[in-house]
Amino acid sequence: MTSKSERRFDVLVVGAGPAGLAAATSATRAGARTAIVDAGVAPGGQYWRHPAPSEHGVSAAEVAHLHHDLATYHRLVAGLPAVAQFFQHHVWTVTRDRRGFVVHLVDRTGGGEQAVELHSRRLVLAPGAYDRQIPFRGWDLPGVMTAGGVQALLKGHGVVAGQRVLVAGTGPFLLPVAAGLAESGARVVGVHEAASPPAWLSELGAVIRNVGKLGEGAGYARVLARHRIPVRARSVVVSAHGTDAVERVTTMRLDHQGRVVPGTERTVAVDVLAVGWGFTPQLELPLALGCATRVDVDGSLVCEVDDEQRSSVEGVFVAGEACGVGGAALATVEGQIAGAVAAGASSVAPRLRRSRAALRRFAQAMHRSHPVPPGWVDRLSDDTTVCRCEEVPFGALRSMQQDLVGHDGRSAKMLTRVGMGYCQARTCGYAVSCILGQEPSGTSGFAERPVSSPLTLGALATSCPTENDPPPAE
Amino acid sequence: MPDVVIVGAGIVGAACAYYAAREGLSVTVLERGNLAGGTTSRGEGNILVSDKEPGPELNLALASRTRWRELAAEFGPDPFELEEKGGLVVATSDPGAAALTRFAEGQRATGVETVAVSADQLHDHEPNLAPDLPAGVLYPQDMQVQPVRAAVSLLAAARSLGATVACGEEVVAAERGPDGRVTAVRTRTGRYPTDAVVNAAGTWGGQVGERLGAPIPILPRRGFILVTEPLPRVVRHKVYSADYVENVASDVAGLETSTVVEGTQGGTVLIGASRERVGFDDTMSVEVLRRLAALAVRLFPFLADVRLMRTYHGFRPYCPDHLPVIGADPRVRGMFHACGHEGAGIGLAPATGRLISQMLTDGQPDIDPSAFAPSRFAQVTTG
Amino acid sequence: MSQPHFSFDGSQIPFRPGQSVGAALTAVGVRSWRSTRGAGRPRGLFCGIGVCFDCLIVVDGRPNERACLRLAEPGMEVSTQEGTGHGDLEV
Ligand SMILES: Cc1cc2nc3c(=O)[nH]c(=O)nc-3n(C[C@H](O)[C@H](O)[C@H](O)COP(=O)(O)OP(=O)(O)OC[C@H]3O[C@@H](n4cnc5c(N)ncnc54)[C@H](O)[C@@H]3O)c2cc1C
Numbered sequence A: 001m002t003s004k005s006e007r008r009f010d011v012l013v014v015g016a017g018p019a020g021l022a023a024a025t026s027a028t029r030a031g032a033r034t035a036i037v038d039a040g041v042a043p044g045g046q047y048w049r050h051p052a053p054s055e056h057g058v059s060a061a062e063v064a065h066l067h068h069d070l071a072t073y074h075r076l077v078a079g080l081p082a083v084a085q086f087f088q089h090h091v092w093t094v095t096r097d098r099r100g101f102v103v104h105l106v107d108r109t110g111g112g113e114q115a116v117e118l119h120s121r122r123l124v125l126a127p128g129a130y131d132r133q134i135p136f137r138g139w140d141l142p143g144v145m146t147a148g149g150v151q152a153l154l155k156g157h158g159v160v161a162g163q164r165v166l167v168a169g170t171g172p173f174l175l176p177v178a179a180g181l182a183e184s185g186a187r188v189v190g191v192h193e194a195a196s197p198p199a200w201l202s203e204l205g206a207v208i209r210n211v212g213k214l215g216e217g218a219g220y221a222r223v224l225a226r227h228r229i230p231v232r233a234r235s236v237v238v239s240a241h242g243t244d245a246v247e248r249v250t251t252m253r254l255d256h257q258g259r260v261v262p263g264t265e266r267t268v269a270v271d272v273l274a275v276g277w278g279f280t281p282q283l284e285l286p287l288a289l290g291c292a293t294r295v296d297v298d299g300s301l302v303c304e305v306d307d308e309q310r311s312s313v314e315g316v317f318v319a320g321e322a323c324g325v326g327g328a329a330l331a332t333v334e335g336q337i338a339g340a341v342a343a344g345a346s347s348v349a350p351r352l353r354r355s356r357a358a359l360r361r362f363a364q365a366m367h368r369s370h371p372v373p374p375g376w377v378d379r380l381s382d383d384t385t386v387c388r389c390e391e392v393p394f395g396a397l398r399s400m401q402q403d404l405v406g407h408d409g410r411s412a413k414m415l416t417r418v419g420m421g422y423c424q425a426r427t428c429g430y431a432v433s434c435i436l437g438q439e440p441s442g443t444s445g446f447a448e449r450p451v452s453s454p455l456t457l458g459a460l461a462t463s464c465p466t467e468n469d470p471p472p473a474e
Numbered sequence B: 001m002p003d004v005v006i007v008g009a010g011i012v013g014a015a016c017a018y019y020a021a022r023e024g025l026s027v028t029v030l031e032r033g034n035l036a037g038g039t040t041s042r043g044e045g046n047i048l049v050s051d052k053e054p055g056p057e058l059n060l061a062l063a064s065r066t067r068w069r070e071l072a073a074e075f076g077p078d079p080f081e082l083e084e085k086g087g088l089v090v091a092t093s094d095p096g097a098a099a100l101t102r103f104a105e106g107q108r109a110t111g112v113e114t115v116a117v118s119a120d121q122l123h124d125h126e127p128n129l130a131p132d133l134p135a136g137v138l139y140p141q142d143m144q145v146q147p148v149r150a151a152v153s154l155l156a157a158a159r160s161l162g163a164t165v166a167c168g169e170e171v172v173a174a175e176r177g178p179d180g181r182v183t184a185v186r187t188r189t190g191r192y193p194t195d196a197v198v199n200a201a202g203t204w205g206g207q208v209g210e211r212l213g214a215p216i217p218i219l220p221r222r223g224f225i226l227v228t229e230p231l232p233r234v235v236r237h238k239v240y241s242a243d244y245v246e247n248v249a250s251d252v253a254g255l256e257t258s259t260v261v262e263g264t265q266g267g268t269v270l271i272g273a274s275r276e277r278v279g280f281d282d283t284m285s286v287e288v289l290r291r292l293a294a295l296a297v298r299l300f301p302f303l304a305d306v307r308l309m310r311t312y313h314g315f316r317p318y319c320p321d322h323l324p325v326i327g328a329d330p331r332v333r334g335m336f337h338a339c340g341h342e343g344a345g346i347g348l349a350p351a352t353g354r355l356i357s358q359m360l361t362d363g364q365p366d367i368d369p370s371a372f373a374p375s376r377f378a379q380v381t382t383g
Numbered sequence C: 001m002s003q004p005h006f007s008f009d010g011s012q013i014p015f016r017p018g019q020s021v022g023a024a025l026t027a028v029g030v031r032s033w034r035s036t037r038g039a040g041r042p043r044g045l046f047c048g049i050g051v052c053f054d055c056l057i058v059v060d061g062r063p064n065e066r067a068c069l070r071l072a073e074p075g076m077e078v079s080t081q082e083g084t085g086h087g088d089l090e091v
C-alpha cells in the first residue's frame, strides 16, 4: 500500500466496486498517480463483496461459489498495489480548491473516527447504489431485510440471514439472492417476482445480445429448480406479521395492471423476508459538486454523463450505478472508460463503447420489464411506517397533503419529519416522492445529503485543513 | 374593499397575509416556489430579544414576541412548536463577560428581562455547559418556533379568512394606472388586478422591487447550520456565546461564526450560525462547519462525541444598515415592502405583518415604523 | 485456535474474524438490538450495508455504531441501544 502521508493525486476514485476498481486500475495504467477510497473493508463493492481480510476468519475462497466473473475481479485487484488505497474511509463530502478537489474523509480504521482530507486534480465518483424499498405493513419488523442486505451477509460475512426465507420484489437480482441462500443451506420458501414473465419477451432483442448475462440467469434458474424453490410471477408481499420479529408474510397476486387481486392472499411462515425493488443510486457526492442529473428509465435520479463518463462538472467523472443502474458488467466498462479518460487518455477503445452500449440496452430492457407495480400507495394504511428512522406513519403524510397546497419534499420533511432521521431519506426518499406525486430531483431534499456519512463534532472540530488549502471563500 | 397581492409565501408574507385577512382585506399570496420554501425553511426559529441592542429593531422584536404569544394562544401551541424556553448567553472570556453585562444593562432599560448568572450558577441552568465559563445572562423572553410550521399555519389561517394562496406563480411586473398607482401584478402565466402589492420576497426582495418598479438594496448573507444526531433534551435553552452579540450588528465583510446551540422537539441539536457575504454561493464550506463545530464543543464539551448528521444553509436578506424595510414605497403608489429581516425574520414576522396591515388600512401603527421606511435609502428618494 | 468472542448484553457471542458485529449476532439468532426512540420498537439489520441506520448499537460505550459495518473484535463490549443511545447525558 502506498504511504498514506501522500495526499495529493491526479485521479482519486471514490468507491471500490466494479466501477471504481476498473477506474482506478485503468487510471494507473494510463500513468496517473491514483488513489481509491471506500467505506468498506475490502475491494469489490456490492457485486464482488468480500470479507475483511483476516488470518483465521471468513475466507475469500469460502464465498467464491457465490461469485461470478471472479477472473475480472482478480485481474482488477491485481492492479491495486500501484494505487494508494484507503479502505474503511467514508467520504463525508467533497469540495473544490484552486487545483481541483478536496475529498473529506472519516477514517474509521480500528473503530475510531478521524477526519482527514485528500486532494486530487480529477475525481471518478463510483459510489454505487443501494436497494430501493417501498413501505408495506410490517416492513419495520426485524427479519425483514433488503435483498442486497441478505446477499451482503452471505458474501461479506459468510452468514445466512435466516432458516426460512421468502424473497420478493422485482428484478433479476432476486434470483442470485435466492440461489445464494439455497446453496448456503437456507430453505427458500418462494421467490415472488412482481413482474409478469411475458414482459421479458418484448425485450428479447436486448436480452439476446447479452447472452453472458443470460447465462448467469440460467445458472440461478437451475439452482432454484434443483432446490425446488417455487418462483411466482405477478406476486407481491402485502404485509409482514409478527410481534418482535417477522413470523409470517402475506402475499397476493397482481393483475395485468399491477393491482392486487382480491381473495388471493396467502400467508406463509418465514423468519426472514428479503425484499428489493431495484436500486437507488447514491448521488450525494455528485450533487454536492453540482453535477447535472436526469431521471432514468427505472425512475431513479442518476448522473448525466457524456460518452466518456464526464459529468457536467469539469474534472468530475461518474461511473457505475450512479449514472444509471445497470449491473456489474456495465459498471466495470464505465469505470474503465472513466479511469482512462480521467488519467488523460485521448480516446476510448471502440470495443468498450460498443460493449457499454449493449449493456445499457440490456439494463434498460430489464428496467422496462421490472417496474414497481402501481397501487402500493393504496395499500398503505395510516399507521404503516413510511420513514423508519423518524417513525413517520403514512397518515402523517396524507393529512399534510390534505391540508396543504404547494408542498414538496422539503416541506414534507419540515412538517412531518419524514426523511429527517439518521439515514437522511436514503430508505424512504423514493417512496415519499412517489406518495407526494413528485419526480425525483436533485433538490427535492431526498437525494441531497451534505453530510454523506455522520462524523463526530469532535472529529470535525479537530480536523485541520491540509496545507495549501485556500482560505475560506469570502 | 381594496385588494392586496403579497409576493412571497415565507414567514413574512404569511404574517402579512394573516393580519391583512384579519382586517377584512381580500388577500392573494403569490409564491414562485412552494410554501415557506425560501429562507424560512433554511434557518432556525429563534425569536430573540437577547441579541438586539436598544433601538427600533428591539422595539419591533418586543412587539413581535407579544404577537407570537397571542398567535400561539389563538392557534394552540402545537401547530408551530412555540417554546418559551428562554435564552442563555454565556461569555467565554472575562472581557466578554464585562461587555455582556453592560449590553444587558442597556437592554433592561428598554424593557428586556435579564437575569445575571454567575459562573457557579450556570450549571443550574445548563448542566452540560463547559466548566470554565465566567458568566452569563438569562433572557427569559427568548422563545423558538418551527418556522415552516409557523408559516404554513399562518397561511392556513389566512386562507380560512378568505385569502388565496397560489404557488408556482413568479411575479415579473406590475401594471400601473394613469395616476401611477398599481393596478395589477403580472406573473409568468397570469395577471392579478389589485390596489396594493406587498413585496415580501425576502432575500429576493431587491429583485422583486426592481421588477415592480421600486428597487431596494437587499443582499444575501449566507449562514450554515449543523444538525446533530437525535439526543435527549440535553440543551434546555437556546445557548449562545456572547460574541454573537457583536457579530449580529457587525459590518465586517468576512466570515463570522459564533455559536447558538439549541435543542429541538425532533431531538436534534442545532448549531448555528455563520455569517458570510458570498453572494448566493451554494457550495459547502468545510472551514465554516469546522469553526461552528469547534465553538459548539467549546460551550458543550459533550458534543465532541455527538455526531453531525446533516448541515444546511440559507441566505439571510439584509440591508446595508441591518434594519428591515417595512412600509410604503414613495415611488410607486400602492406598493409596500416587507423584507430584509436578515437573521431575525422569523422573530419579527408577526409585528411586521401587523404593521403592514395597519398601513394597508390606513390604521394607526402600534409601533413607530419610521426607522424601517424605504425612503431611508438614497436610491429610493432620488430614484 | 479457539474462536474469539465479544460480549452482548452480558452473553458471549462467538464470531469469525472479518465478520461484523451484526453478522455475528445474526449468526447466533439475535435479530434485534435496538429500540426506537418513539414507539420503542425493536430493530436490527435491514440494508446490511451501512445505508439505513436501523442497526444502531452500542460498542464499548459508544452509541449509534452501525452493527452491519463495525467489525467484531475479541473482548468488545456490545449492548442494546435504547432510543438515542445517549441516555447517560444529563437532561
Ligand atoms: C447490498 C447490495 C448487494 C448487491 N449484490 C449483488 C449481487 O450479488 N449480484 C449482482 O449482480 N448485483 C448485486 N448488486 C447490484 C450492484 O449495485 C451492482 O451490480 C454493482 O455492484 C455495481 O457496481 P458499482 O461499482 O457501480 O457500485 P458498488 O458495487 O455499489 O460499489 C460502490 C462502492 O462505493 C463505496 N462508497 C459509496 N459511497 C461512499 C462514500 N461516501 N465513501 C466511501 N465509499 C463509498 C461503497 O462502499 C461501495 O463499495 C448489489 C447491490 C447492493 C446494494
Ligand SMILES: Cc1cc2nc3c(=O)[nH]c(=O)nc-3n(C[C@H](O)[C@H](O)[C@H](O)COP(=O)(O)OP(=O)(O)OC[C@H]3O[C@@H](n4cnc5c(N)ncnc54)[C@H](O)[C@@H]3O)c2cc1C
Residues within 6 Å of the ligand: B007, B008, B009, B010, B011, B012, B013, B014, B030, B031, B032, B033, B034, B035, B036, B037, B038, B039, B040, B041, B042, B043, B044, B045, B046, B047, B048, B169, B170, B171, B172, B200, B201, B202, B203, B204, B208, B222, B223, B224, B225, B272, B273, B274, B313, B314, B315, B316, B317, B338, B339, B340, B341, B342, B343, B344, B345, B346, B347, B348
Ligand atoms: C442560517 C440562518 C439562520 C437563521 N436563524 C434565524 C433565527 O433563529 N430566527 C429568526 O428570526 N430568523 C432567522 N433567520 C432569518 C430568517 O430565516 C429570515 O429572516 C426569514 O426567513 C425571512 O423570511 P421572508 O418571508 O422574508 O423570506 P423567504 O422565506 O425567503 O420568503 C420569500 C419568498 O418569496 C418568494 N419569491 C421570491 N421572488 C419571487 C417572485 N418573483 N415571485 C413570487 N415569489 C417570489 C421566494 O420563493 C420565497 O418563498 C436565519 C436565516 C439563516 C439563513
Ligand code: FES
Residues within 6 Å of the ligand: C044, C045, C046, C047, C048, C049, C050, C051, C052, C053, C054, C055, C056, C066, C067, C068, C069
Ligand atoms: S443494516 Fe442498514 S445501516 Fe446497518
